[in-house]
Amino acid sequence: MMKMQDIVNWRIAGLLLAVLVIVGLPYAVTLSNARDTQQAVGLVIHSNAVKTLTYKIAYVVNDSEAASYRLLTGDSDELTQKRASRAIADVSGLLQQLRGMTRDDPDQQMLIGALSTSVNGRIILIRQALTRLHRKDRAGARQSLRDAFNLFKMNGQITAIVENEDNLLRTRQVIASRQAFDARTILAVTAIAQILLLTVILVMSERQVGRRRLAEIRENRAVHRSQLILHTLREPIGLFDEDLRCLLANEAFAELYGLDVQQRLQPLAKLGEGAWNDSVLLQRLRDVLLRDRELWDYEMTQRTADGSDRRVVINARRLKLREADTPTLLLTVSDITARALVEQRINELNRQLEGKVTKISDVNRELEAFSYSVSHDLRAPLRHIAGFARKLDQHMGGQRDDKSAHYIEVISSSAQRMALLIDDLLVFSRLGRGALRLQAVDMQSLAEEARAEVESAIQDADRRVRWKLAPLPMVIGDENMLRTVWQNLLGNAAKYTSKCKVAHIEVSVQQDQRGDYEFSVTDNGAGFDMQYADKLFGVFQRLHRASEFEGNGIGLANVRRIVTRHGGRVWAEGKLGEGASFHFSLPATDLAGAQTRDFA
Amino acid sequence: MNKSDLRTILLVEDSQADAEMAIDALGEARLANPVVHLEDGVDCLDYLYARGEWAGRETGDPVVILLDIKMPRMNGLDVLARMRADERLRRIPVVMLSSSREESDLVHSSDLGANAYVIKPVDVDQFFDAVRTLGQFWALLNQAPELT
Numbered sequence: 231m232m233k234m235q236d237i238v239n240w241r242i243a244g245l246l247l248a249v250l251v252i253v254g255l256p257y258a259v260t261l262s263n264a265r266d267t268q269q270a271v272g273l274v275i276h277s278n279a280v281k282t283l284t285y286k287i288a289y290v291v292n293d294s295e296a297a298s299y300r301l302l303t304g305d306s307d308e309l310t311q312k313r314a315s316r317a318i319a320d321v322s323g324l325l326q327q328l329r330g331m332t333r334d335d336p337d338q339q340m341l342i343g344a345l346s347t348s349v350n351g352r353i354i355l356i357r358q359a360l361t362r363l364h365r366k367d368r369a370g371a372r373q374s375l376r377d378a379f380n381l382f383k384m385n386g387q388i389t390a391i392v393e394n395e396d397n398l399l400r401t402r403q404v405i406a407s408r409q410a411f412d413a414r415t416i417l418a419v420t421a422i423a424q425i426l427l428l429t430v431i432l433v434m435s436e437r438q439v440g441r442r443r444l445a446e447i448r449e450n451r452a453v454h455r456s457q458l459i460l461h462t463l464r465e466p467i468g469l470f471d472e473d474l475r476c477l478l479a480n481e482a483f484a485e486l487y488g489l490d491v492q493q494r495l496q497p498l499a500k501l502g503e504g505a506w507n508d509s510v511l512l513q514r515l516r517d518v519l520l521r522d523r524e525l526w527d528y529e530m531t532q533r534t535a536d537g538s539d540r541r542v543v544i545n546a547r548r549l550k551l552r553e554a555d556t557p558t559l560l561l562t563v564s565d566i567t568a569r570a571l572v573e574q575r576i577n578e579l580n581r582q583l584e585g586k587v588t589k590i591s592d593v594n595r596e597l598e599a600f601s602y603s604v605s606h607d608l609r610a611p612l613r614h615i616a617g618f619a620r621k622l623d624q625h626m627g628g629q630r631d632d633k634s635a636h637y638i639e640v641i642s643s644s645a646q647r648m649a650l651l652i653d654d655l656l657v658f659s660r661l662g663r664g665a666l667r668l669q670a671v672d673m674q675s676l677a678e679e680a681r682a683e684v685e686s687a688i689q690d691a692d693r694r695v696r697w698k699l700a701p702l703p704m705v706i707g708d709e710n711m712l713r714t715v716w717q718n719l720l721g722n723a724a725k726y727t728s729k730c731k732v733a734h735i736e737v738s739v740q741q742d743q744r745g746d747y748e749f750s751v752t753d754n755g756a757g758f759d760m761q762y763a764d765k766l767f768g769v770f771q772r773l774h775r776a777s778e779f780e781g782n783g784i785g786l787a788n789v790r791r792i793v794t795r796h797g798g799r800v801w802a803e804g805k806l807g808e809g810a811s812f813h814f815s816l817p818a819t820d821l822a823g824a825q826t827r828d829f830a
Numbered sequence: 831m832n833k834s835d836l837r838t839i840l841l842v843e844d845s846q847a848d849a850e851m852a853i854d855a856l857g858e859a860r861l862a863n864p865v866v867h868l869e870d871g872v873d874c875l876d877y878l879y880a881r882g883e884w885a886g887r888e889t890g891d892p893v894v895i896l897l898d899i900k901m902p903r904m905n906g907l908d909v910l911a912r913m914r915a916d917e918r919l920r921r922i923p924v925v926m927l928s929s930s931r932e933e934s935d936l937v938h939s940s941d942l943g944a945n946a947y948v949i950k951p952v953d954v955d956q957f958f959d960a961v962r963t964l965g966q967f968w969a970l971l972n973q974a975p976e977l978t
Contacts, residue, residue, distance in 0.1 A: 605930040606900045613929070613952045614847040618956040621854070642954065649952035653931070 245431075252427050252751045256420040263413040276331070277399040281392050282707050283328045284345075288388045290317050290324065291349055295375060298359055314360060319452040320354055325349065335398070341391045466563040469549070472519060472556055474498040476513070483671055486563065488535030498561075505532040515546055519559050522548045529566075536746040539571040540777045586606045594663060601659050608652055616645040638651035651770070654784040658769060673702035673712070673749070677737055680716035695724065698736040703747060705816050718785040719751040726810065727755035727778055745818035746798070752811040758804040766802055768816075789814065839969060840892035841867045842874045842909070843927070844901040852896065852927075855961035861896065863893060863969045871904025873913060878919055891922055894968035896961070897944075899928045899935055907935075910942045923968050 247456045294317030300310045325346050332338035355378035362370035460467060466483035470476055475495040484491050487502035498506045498515070499536040506512070511530065517523045523544035534540050543564040619642040626634065681697055688695070705712075720735065727733035734754045741747055758766070758773045765771045770782040786800075793800045793814045804810030839856065843849040848869040849867050856865050866889075868874050876882040878891070899906040906926060915918040926939045940945050948964065951957050 481895075602932055603929065605932055606928075609929045609950075609952060610845055610848065613950055613954075613957065614845075616952055616956065617847070617851045617954045621851075646952050656931070 242690075248427055252420055252423045256417050256424075259413050259416045259420070260504070263410065266406055266413075268407050270402065273402050274399060277395045280328065280331050280395050283324065283331065283563075284388055284391045284395075285348060287321060287324050287328065287345070288384060290320055291352055291384065293317070294356055295378065298356055298363075298375055301360075301363055302368060302375070314356070318357055321349055321353055335394075337394055338391060340624075341387060341394060345384065345387040345391065348382040348384045352378045352384065355381070359380070427660065466565075468498075468561045468563075470498055470515075470559040470561060471495070472558075473560065474515060474519075476501070477558060483563070488532050488612070499561075502535050503533045503537070505534055515559060515561075518546050518548050519557055538564055540567045558803060568747050597663060601656055603756075604652060605656050609649055612645040612649045614651075616642040617644070651782060654782050655769075658784055658788055658791065661711065661714075661788055662795070666711070666795060668706055669709060670704050671707045671709045671712055672704050673716075674699075676709070676713050676716050677702055677720070680713065680720045683717065684720045687721075688724065690728070693728065693733070694731075695727065695733040695735060699732070700736075700738040702739050702749070703741075705747060705818075707796050707816065711795070714724065715792050715814065718789050722785060722812075723751055723753040723755065723810075725755075725781070726757075726774075727749070727753050728779075730755060741818070742815075746815050747818060748813055748815045750810065750811055750813045754809040757806050757808050757810045758802075759806050760804060763802055763804070767800065786812075836863050837891065837893040838866045838873070838889050839863050839965060840877065840895040841865055842869075842871065842895065842901070842906065843867065843898045844869050845898070848898070848927075851954070851957065852961050855958040858966045858967045859962040861965055861969050863965075864889075866892070870901045871906065871909040875904070878913070878922075891919070894923045894925060894965070896927055896964070896978065897916050899926060899930075899939070907938055907942060910939065910944060914943045925964055925968070941944050 292375070294314055297310050297313035297316075300307075301314055325342070329339065329342055332342060347739045355374045359371040359374035359378070362368075362374060366405065405780065460480045463480055464482050466486045468476055468479040475497050476489065476496070479489055479491070483489060487505055489496065489501055499512060500507070503714065508530065514525050514528065516521075518525050525544060528544040528546075530542060530544065531539050532542050543566050545562045545564075547560055548557050549560050619638045623630065623635070623638045630638075677699055681699065685695070720737075723735045724733070736750075736752045738750050738752070739747055740750075756774065762773050765773065767786045768783075770783040770789040771787075772781065774781075790800050790814075793816070797817045798815040800812070800814040802810060802812045841849060841852055841856075841863070843852065853865055853867065866877070867905050868877055873883070874895070874897070877884045877887070897906040899911060906928075910924055912925070913922065913924065920943075923945045924943075926935075926944045927948050927949060927950055928935055928939075929950050931949055936947055946964065948960055951960070
């Protein structure tokens with residue numbers, strides 16, 4: 231910035247100097263030229279005067295001599311006598327005058343001195359001749375005039391003085407003309423320089439003006455652009471003066487607070503429906519103006535021009551662009567009504583959700599207590615029924631007949647069956663309650679384990695089961711629960727093929743487009759009627775009589791619960807007498823869905 | 831042999847029916863040790879510390895305690911915890927009796943230092959076998975550290 235200023239200063243100084251030289255120099259040259267000319271003219275006049283005077287002296291002397299000769303021949307006219315004595319009277323004054331005129335020239339003085347001698351000589355002889363004539367000595371007078379002409383030659387000296395004056399004049403004219411040439415050259419050069427300077431100034435100023443005009447255009451454009459941005463912004467923005475009167479507001483601001491844009495300097499407190507007429511806020515804004523304290527994210531509810539209450543966040547800061555400016559207040563408003571509503575809704579939902587979670591854990595705790603109580607309290611009476619039936623049997627001893635023995639048998643076996651049902655129910659409920667312990671599970675080895683277990687439980691030595699197990703993948707899941715799935719499905723397959731001569735049990739897997747696995751267990755056993763397929767997976771639901779195939783009807787219910795908790799589904803296909811096929815799917819890796827079902 | 835010389839088998843069980851069956855079963859084991867039946871944890875601790883109703887009892891510490899878990903007033907796990915925290919009582923063998931297969935009960939008992947955990951089966955024969963065997967094992971075979 232400083233440097234730029236320096237450059238501008240130097241440039242102005244240089245320009246001034248150039249103007250001074252170019253304008254001042256021709257003036258000085260012209261002035262001196264005029265003086266020289268005047269001087270030259272003076273010299274010419276002077277030279278001519280000197281020459282004239284010289285010729286006049288020669289003429290006066292010669293005329294006196296000529297008049298003296300006339301007197302000698304007898305002419306005694308008064309006018310001729312006056313002419314003859316004129317030289318004696320005038321010549322010394324004339325010579326004095328001539329000396330005065332050439333005082334600065336030693337050559338001329340010398341020549342004039344010689345001339346004076348000759349002239350004075352002649353004058354003396356002329357006077358002598360006139361005196362002799364007066365005494366009537368004609369011959370003497372003639373001799374004196376002859377002597378004057380012969381002894382004092384004057385013409386050569388006259389010529390020398392005139393020539394000398396001519397030479398002087400010529401020399402001076404040469405000098406003068408050289409000076410005049412120099413002056414013309416300087417004038418021409420300075421004239422060219424003036425034209426050049428004027429051109430430079432013209433070009434520079436033209437360029438300056440052009441630059442300024444360009445800058446103005448750019449600035450106008452920028453101002454227009456920022457105006458456009460200001461008005462396009464959806465966020466209300468306003469500029470206020472020291473007394474909180476509106477200087478400038480964008481369209482959003484005007485619209486939100488019903489501001490009349492034409493009307494200038496409206497006080498902030500009176501805008502809209504008194505949206506800003508809040509003593510705390512106004513005080514804070516004054517603080518911003520006076521103490522330069524920024525107002526940061528001030529949240530409040532305002533009644534806006536459309537009559538609705540809006541939640542807004544207000545930011546304000548002081549603008550002071552230059553020292554001289556009075557401070558102004560820049561005010562921005564963010565309408566967060568929608569956000570506030572959403573936040574409120576979210577909070578509400580969160581509260582509800584928390585309530586629900588609490589409720590669910592309450593329910594879970596109750597269920598826990600319930601199942602604990604069931605497993606203790608419900609089993610105890612059964613134990614007593616069975617126990618005392620046994621004691622009754624012992625007590626009756628020999629008195630007991632077949633019928634009472636049968637009754638006692640039914641009582642105790644029913645009690646035991648009920649205990650089994652309770653146990654199954656407890657297992658089923660536990661499967662739904664506990665958290666999934668997710669880990670990588672090798673389905674292949676789980677299926678192999680279950681197959682070995684089922685195989686070892688087969689008591690009939692004649693039975694033959696042909697197993698066909700496809701290679702199974704690793705999945706993410708709860709290992710114990712998935713083990714239960716395989717135990718149930720393979721156990722069922724073995725159970726319902728027990729009446730076949732050769733049982734075929736096949737385990738396979740498929741992967742669908744989404745990457746989900748679908749496991750299948752297919753057998754050639756008793757099968758089922760598809761009409762009742764939906765009953766298969768219900769708790770204690772059975773499609774076969776206990777006398778045909780024993781069981782409680784809890785196994786498939788457990789399978790469904792486990793698979794569902796893993797985010798998969800389970801289904802079955804079958805035909806009575808021709809076998810059945812059970813399928814369950816597991817999501818390939820994403821068990822996010824499974825975890826959210828922990829409370830199911 | 832003096833009656834007081836034989837150490838008692840302590841049965842702590844709130845259910846009269848269960849207690850009757852257990853006493854029957856122990857009887858079938860033909861043990862000479864007298865069986866004392868208490869109905870809850872508070873009674874049990876009173877007996878062990880010979881206080882309240884049992885102040886001045888002549889018998890020594892029981893040879894084994896069959897302790898039901900779910901009882902009114904004070905449950906079996908609390909009694910076990912109190913015993914294991916007591917220098918004198920900590921070595922008395924305790925067999926937990928429970929109707930439940932609840933894992934938490936089992937883990938808790940084991941953590942507190944129960945010597946055995948028996949699930950009372952609904953199958954009566956199993957129950958009789960279990961109690962009989964237990965009684966015999968602890969009363970006859972197990973040489974508890976000598977206590978004064």
